Amino acid sequence: MIDVGLFNYWAVIVLMMVGFYTLIARGNLVKKLIGLNVFQTSVIMMYVTMGKIEGGTAPILVESGEHVVYSNPIPHVLMLTAIVVGVATLALGLSLVVRINEAYGTIEEDAIMDEAL
Amino acid sequence: MSQHLPVLLVAVPLFLAPVAALVGRWKLAWAVAAAGCWWAFAASIMLLRRVMDEGTIHYAMGGWEAPYGIEYRIDLVSAFVALIVAAIGAVVIPYARTSIAKEVSEDRGALFYSAFLLCLSGxxxxxxxxxxxxxxxxxEVSSxxxxxxxALGQxxxxxxxxxxxxxxxxxxxxxxxxxxxxxxxxxxxxxMADLAERLPAVSDNRTIPVAFTFLTVGITLKLALFPLHLWLPNAYTYAPSAVTAFIASTATKVAVYLLLRFFFTVFGAAFAFEQMQLDMVLMPLALVAILGMSLVAIYQENVKRLLAFSSVAQIGYMVLGISFGSVLGVTSGILHLFNHALMKGALFMAMGCVMYSVGSVRIEKMAGLGKVMPWTMAAFVGGGLSLIGVPFTVGFVSKWYLVQAALEQGMWPVAAVVMVGSLMALVYIWKVVEVAYFQAADPDHQIREAPLSMLVPTWVLVLASFYFGIDASTTASIATRAAETLLGVGL
Incomplete structure (x- = not known):
C-alpha cells in the first residue's frame, strides 16, 4: 500500500504556494484576489486534515453505547469562522476592484501605477 | 453587571455597529458611534483600575470554563492597551464629526461610523x-x-x-x-495560558519553531516593521484624516501588543530569545527602520506621508525596546506604545485640521499657516517636540527608558542610533515648521482656523502628551509592572 498519510499535507503545501505565488506575481487585481483566496483555502484544508482521523465520524453521542471513533470537531468549527472571514475579505476586495476600475479605467497594477504618477 | 464588564467592553461597540448602519442619517449614526466609543473608554478605565487592585481578571465566555471555552484574560498589559485604544477612540470621535462631514460624502456617513465601531471593537x-x-x-474584524x-478617502x-x-x-x-x-x-x-503550559514539553519538535516563524512574520506584517511596512505609507496618506489619526495610534499598537503576548506569554522569553534568537532578527530590522525610514521621511513633500514614514521609524523604537528582552527594554516598548499613540494622534489630527481648512497637506500649501491657523500649527509643534523627544514631553520619557535599556546591556551604538533618529525627527519636523512659520502666506487665499470641534480633541492629545511627559510616574509604573508581568519576574 502506498503511504497516503501525508498526501493532504502535500496538497496543502502545493495549494499554499500556488496561491501565494499568484498573489505576489500577478499584476491583475482580480487574479491577485484569486491567489489570496487559494492561499486562504489551503489553510482551511490544513486545519480540517489535522482534525480528521481514519474512520472518524461526527462527534454525536449515540444511545446504544457502542464505541465510536470521531473526528476532532474544533478545527472544523474554527474553519467555519475562517470561511466567513475569507468570504468577507474576498467581497471587500472585489468591491474595491470595482471602484478602482471606475476610478482608473483599468485593473492592471502597472497601468494604475502609470496613471497615478 | 460589573462581572460582565470584560465582555461588555467589546460587545457594546460591536452591537452598536449595525445600529449605526441602520439608523441611516449620519448625525444619528455619529451619536451612536460616540456612545460606543465613550462607553468603551469608561469601561476600559474601570477595568484597568480593577486589574491594578485585584490582579488578572478571568472571564469565561458563556460560562464555559477555560480551556474548553473562550476565556477573556485581562492582565495589566491588556488593560493598558485596551485603555489606549478606547481613549484614542473617545478623542477621535468628536473630531470625526466635523472632519468626516467634510471629507466623506453624506450618504456614506452612517456606514463609516458603523465601520469605525467595528474597528474599535475588533x-x-x-x-x-x-x-x-x-x-x-x-x-480580521478590525482589519x-x-x-x-x-477606501473612503477623497x-x-x-x-x-x-x-x-x-x-x-x-x-x-x-x-x-x-x-x-x-x-x-x-x-x-x-x-494562551494553557498553550504556555504545554509548549515547553514539545518545543523540541520542529513544528513549534515553524509556528513561531509564521506568527512572527504575520504579526510584524500587521505592525509594519521594516521591511514589511509597504502598505502603511499609502494607507495613512490617503485615508480620511480622522481615520488616519485613529488607525495610526491604535492598529499598529495593538499589533505590537500581540507580538508581546505571543513572545512572552505564549512562547515564553526563554524560547523566543534563547532558542530562536529573535533579538538577532528584530534588533537590526528595528535599527534600519529607525534610520532608514526617518531618512525617507525627511524627503517627503506630503506631510501626512512624512508622518507615516515617521510612524514606521517609531515602530522601530518599540520593537527595539522589545528586542532587548529585558524588563527595562519591554517597559520602554510599552511606554512608547502609549506615548506614540498620543503624539502621532495629535500630529495626524493637526494635519486633519489643515486638510479641513486648506484642502491639502502638501508642504508647499502650508506657507504662512503659523499666522492664519495658530492653534493648529501650535498643536503640530507640540506633537513634533514630542516626536523629537524634547524634555517635558512624552517622547523624552520613552527615549530615556530606551537609551537606559540599551546602556544596561552595554550597547552604546544602539543608544547612539536612537539619538541620531531623534535628530532626524528634528529635521523633518523643522521642515514643516519652517514653511508654516517663516514663509509668507499667499494673500489671495482666505484660510481660516479650523473649527473648535476639531481643535479641542487635537489639543486634548497635545496636552496629554505634555502632562504624561512631565509626570510620567503613572504611565511608567504601569508599564514597568506590565513588563514584569510579561516576563514573569518581580511577582
Missing amino acids: LLGISVTGDVFNVFVFL LSAYAMI DRRALTAAFQYLIMGSTGATFIVIGIGLLYVMTGTLN
Missing part, C-alpha cells in the same frame, strides 16, 4: 482575549473595517492604498492562522 477584542483563535477573528474606512489613490493594505494584511492574517494551527496540532489547545 481592536479592543484583540487586547482582552485570552484565546489565540479569537485573536485572529478580532484581527476589514479599516480597509473599508481607508483621492482615488485611497482605493489602491486600501487594496494594497487588504492584500498584505490578509496575507499577514493568514500567516497568523497557519501559526495558530501548527500550535494547535502540537498541543490541542487554543487558550
Whole structure:
C-alpha cells in the first residue's frame, strides 16, 4: 500500500504556494484576489486534515453505547469562522476592484501605477 | 453587571455597529458611534483600575470554563492597551464629526461610523482575549473595517492604498492562522495560558519553531516593521484624516501588543530569545527602520506621508525596546506604545485640521499657516517636540527608558542610533515648521482656523502628551509592572 498519510499535507503545501505565488506575481487585481483566496483555502484544508482521523465520524453521542471513533470537531468549527472571514475579505476586495476600475479605467497594477504618477 | 464588564467592553461597540448602519442619517449614526466609543473608554478605565487592585481578571465566555471555552484574560498589559485604544477612540470621535462631514460624502456617513465601531471593537477584542483563535477573528474584524474606512478617502489613490493594505494584511492574517494551527496540532489547545503550559514539553519538535516563524512574520506584517511596512505609507496618506489619526495610534499598537503576548506569554522569553534568537532578527530590522525610514521621511513633500514614514521609524523604537528582552527594554516598548499613540494622534489630527481648512497637506500649501491657523500649527509643534523627544514631553520619557535599556546591556551604538533618529525627527519636523512659520502666506487665499470641534480633541492629545511627559510616574509604573508581568519576574 502506498503511504497516503501525508498526501493532504502535500496538497496543502502545493495549494499554499500556488496561491501565494499568484498573489505576489500577478499584476491583475482580480487574479491577485484569486491567489489570496487559494492561499486562504489551503489553510482551511490544513486545519480540517489535522482534525480528521481514519474512520472518524461526527462527534454525536449515540444511545446504544457502542464505541465510536470521531473526528476532532474544533478545527472544523474554527474553519467555519475562517470561511466567513475569507468570504468577507474576498467581497471587500472585489468591491474595491470595482471602484478602482471606475476610478482608473483599468485593473492592471502597472497601468494604475502609470496613471497615478 | 460589573462581572460582565470584560465582555461588555467589546460587545457594546460591536452591537452598536449595525445600529449605526441602520439608523441611516449620519448625525444619528455619529451619536451612536460616540456612545460606543465613550462607553468603551469608561469601561476600559474601570477595568484597568480593577486589574491594578485585584490582579488578572478571568472571564469565561458563556460560562464555559477555560480551556474548553473562550476565556477573556485581562492582565495589566491588556488593560493598558485596551485603555489606549478606547481613549484614542473617545478623542477621535468628536473630531470625526466635523472632519468626516467634510471629507466623506453624506450618504456614506452612517456606514463609516458603523465601520469605525467595528474597528474599535475588533481592536479592543484583540487586547482582552485570552484565546489565540479569537485573536485572529478580532484581527480580521478590525482589519476589514479599516480597509473599508481607508477606501473612503477623497483621492482615488485611497482605493489602491486600501487594496494594497487588504492584500498584505490578509496575507499577514493568514500567516497568523497557519501559526495558530501548527500550535494547535502540537498541543490541542487554543487558550494562551494553557498553550504556555504545554509548549515547553514539545518545543523540541520542529513544528513549534515553524509556528513561531509564521506568527512572527504575520504579526510584524500587521505592525509594519521594516521591511514589511509597504502598505502603511499609502494607507495613512490617503485615508480620511480622522481615520488616519485613529488607525495610526491604535492598529499598529495593538499589533505590537500581540507580538508581546505571543513572545512572552505564549512562547515564553526563554524560547523566543534563547532558542530562536529573535533579538538577532528584530534588533537590526528595528535599527534600519529607525534610520532608514526617518531618512525617507525627511524627503517627503506630503506631510501626512512624512508622518507615516515617521510612524514606521517609531515602530522601530518599540520593537527595539522589545528586542532587548529585558524588563527595562519591554517597559520602554510599552511606554512608547502609549506615548506614540498620543503624539502621532495629535500630529495626524493637526494635519486633519489643515486638510479641513486648506484642502491639502502638501508642504508647499502650508506657507504662512503659523499666522492664519495658530492653534493648529501650535498643536503640530507640540506633537513634533514630542516626536523629537524634547524634555517635558512624552517622547523624552520613552527615549530615556530606551537609551537606559540599551546602556544596561552595554550597547552604546544602539543608544547612539536612537539619538541620531531623534535628530532626524528634528529635521523633518523643522521642515514643516519652517514653511508654516517663516514663509509668507499667499494673500489671495482666505484660510481660516479650523473649527473648535476639531481643535479641542487635537489639543486634548497635545496636552496629554505634555502632562504624561512631565509626570510620567503613572504611565511608567504601569508599564514597568506590565513588563514584569510579561516576563514573569518581580511577582
